[in-house]
Amino acid sequence: MNTTKFQFFLPFLLLSLVASGVVLSGVLQSESKPGSDPDFDNGTLKIQGPPKVVIRIDDVQDYAFKDAQLMLLRYHLKNEISTSIAVIPELTKSDTELLTQISDSLRIGSEVSAHGWSHEDLSKLSLLEQEKALGEAKSALRQLFGVNVTVLVPPMFGYNVETLMAMHNTGFKVLSSVIDLQAPMRRPDGIVTLPATVEYSDFVDGKWVSKSVQALIKDVDLSVERYGYAVLVIHPQELMRDNRMDSGAVQDYDSLIELIQAKYSFTTLSELSKSIR
Ligand SMILES: [Zn+2]
Numbered sequence: 001m002n003t004t005k006f007q008f009f010l011p012f013l014l015l016s017l018v019a020s021g022v023v024l025s026g027v028l029q030s031e032s033k034p035g036s037d038p039d040f041d042n043g044t045l046k047i048q049g050p051p052k053v054v055i056r057i058d059d060v061q062d063y064a065f066k067d068a069q070l071m072l073l074r075y076h077l078k079n080e081i082s083t084s085i086a087v088i089p090e091l092t093k094s095d096t097e098l099l100t101q102i103s104d105s106l107r108i109g110s111e112v113s114a115h116g117w118s119h120e121d122l123s124k125l126s127l128l129e130q131e132k133a134l135g136e137a138k139s140a141l142r143q144l145f146g147v148n149v150t151v152l153v154p155p156m157f158g159y160n161v162e163t164l165m166a167m168h169n170t171g172f173k174v175l176s177s178v179i180d181l182q183a184p185m186r187r188p189d190g191i192v193t194l195p196a197t198v199e200y201s202d203f204v205d206g207k208w209v210s211k212s213v214q215a216l217i218k219d220v221d222l223s224v225e226r227y228g229y230a231v232l233v234i235h236p237q238e239l240m241r242d243n244r245m246d247s248g249a250v251q252d253y254d255s256l257i258e259l260i261q262a263k264y265s266f267t268t269l270s271e272l273s274k275s276i277r
Contacts, residue, residue, distance in 0.1 A: 047228035048275045052267040053220060053260050054084050054231040056176065056196055058115060058153060060102070061088040062095035067245045068236035072253075073101040081257065081266045082109040084176075084231075086153040089140040090118035103145060111268040112141055113151035113176070122166075123158040130166035138170060150174060151269045157181050164191055174273045176231065184227055184276070192273040196233035197223035208238045213252050217259045224264065229272055 057072055059065075076083045085102060092098070102112060114137035116122060122130050134152065141149045150173040154163065157177045164187070167175060174192045175182070182195040198219040201208040211219070216232070223230035239249045260266075 047272075048277065051224040051264050052229055052272055052275075053224075053264045054194075054229070054267055054269055054272055055081070055257075056084045056086060056113075056153065056231055056233045056269070057236065058086045058233055059088065059119075059235050059237070060085050060098070060115070061091035062093065062098060064091075065236040065240055066095075066098075068239040069098060070101060071239065071245065071250060072234070072236055073098075073105055075253070075257075076110065077101070077104055077108060079257070080108050081261070082111070082268055083266070084111050084113055084151070084153075084269050086113045086115040087141065088115045088117075088119045088155075089137040089144075093140075093144070099144065106145060106147060109268070111151060111270055112145055112147055112149055113153050113174075113269065114138065114141060114149050114172075115153045116155040119155040121156050121158045122154050122163050123160040125162075127162040127165055130162055131169055134166050134170040134172060138172075151176060153177075164189060167191055174269050176269050178233070179227075184229070186276050192276050194229075194231060194269050194273055194276070196231045197227055198230055198232040200232060200234040201238045208235075210238065210249055210252065213255045213259065216256050220260060220264075230264075231269070231272075 055076070057069075060069055072083075073085070075081075083105065085105060087102070106112065114134065117133035117137045117140075120133060122133065125133065138149055141147065148171070150171065152163075152167055152172045152174070153176050159175065159177060164175070167173075168189060168191065173190070174194055176194050176196065178199075179195045179197045182193050184194055184197075186192050198216065200216065201210045203209075220230045220232065234253075239246055239253065241249070
């Protein structure tokens with residue numbers, strides 16, 4: 001398994017994005033709209049019902065950041081809080097402990113989404129290549145978990161017009177990137193875009209720096225005020241320090257979830273997409 005490779009891979013990509021002018025942290029303070037989606041400014045978002053919050057766990061894969069992955073999944077299972085699990089299908093097949101936790105999570109209403117096929121940058125592939133990647137992701141996740149996955153979380157937040165066509169042709173219905181690059185909306189082609197609106201940590205000088213619980217709940221509140229929902233994205237490695245679980249980070253995660261739970265209810269991206277008109 002290329003855990004080590006991935007550990008370096010992700011920060012590198014994030015750094016590249018930062019270097020190219022995409023501000024990843026402080027999503028809600030950012031006014032930048034790079035306009036990667038042609039319909040970015042045309043969306044009219046209407047969410048029905050009380051505000052909901054989605055916890056999106058990205059980069060889930062065999063053996064990687066194992067303690068943090070399992071801690072997050074167990075935490076949500078124990079507290080019966082549904083979550084959105086963005087799995088890298090090509091790298092998820094033999095870690096039986098992880099597979100069991102994901103299957104159990106599905107039983108309490110969590111969802112599995114496709115984080116690409118092999119964590120590739122979809123925007124660099126042709127339409128045919130994207131269709132192949134999404135088709136493979138879908139059938140692998142159906143075989144593993146017996147579910148029809150309809151949510152795509154594009155790796156490195158990257159997608160293009162061909163991605164939307166490939167989604168349409170392979171039966172995906174929801175696309176979740178990040179608010180700096182995508183507006184929440186129901187597109188004319190029927191695909192719902194539901195970007196992450198809050199990032200759990202800032203990525204500074206090649207390291208994840210956790211935000212305070214107070215800052216995070218403020219971001220969640222602002223997101224709800226502005227968009228009618230919040231999608232909080234976390235990578236398991238954000239709860240680790242020097243390759244070990246950071247117990248302080250785990251406590252903070254628990255405090256944050258309790259604060260969110262006192263005000264809002266939790267849901268998944270596919271459920272939330274149904275309330276968007
Ligand atoms: Zn990723």
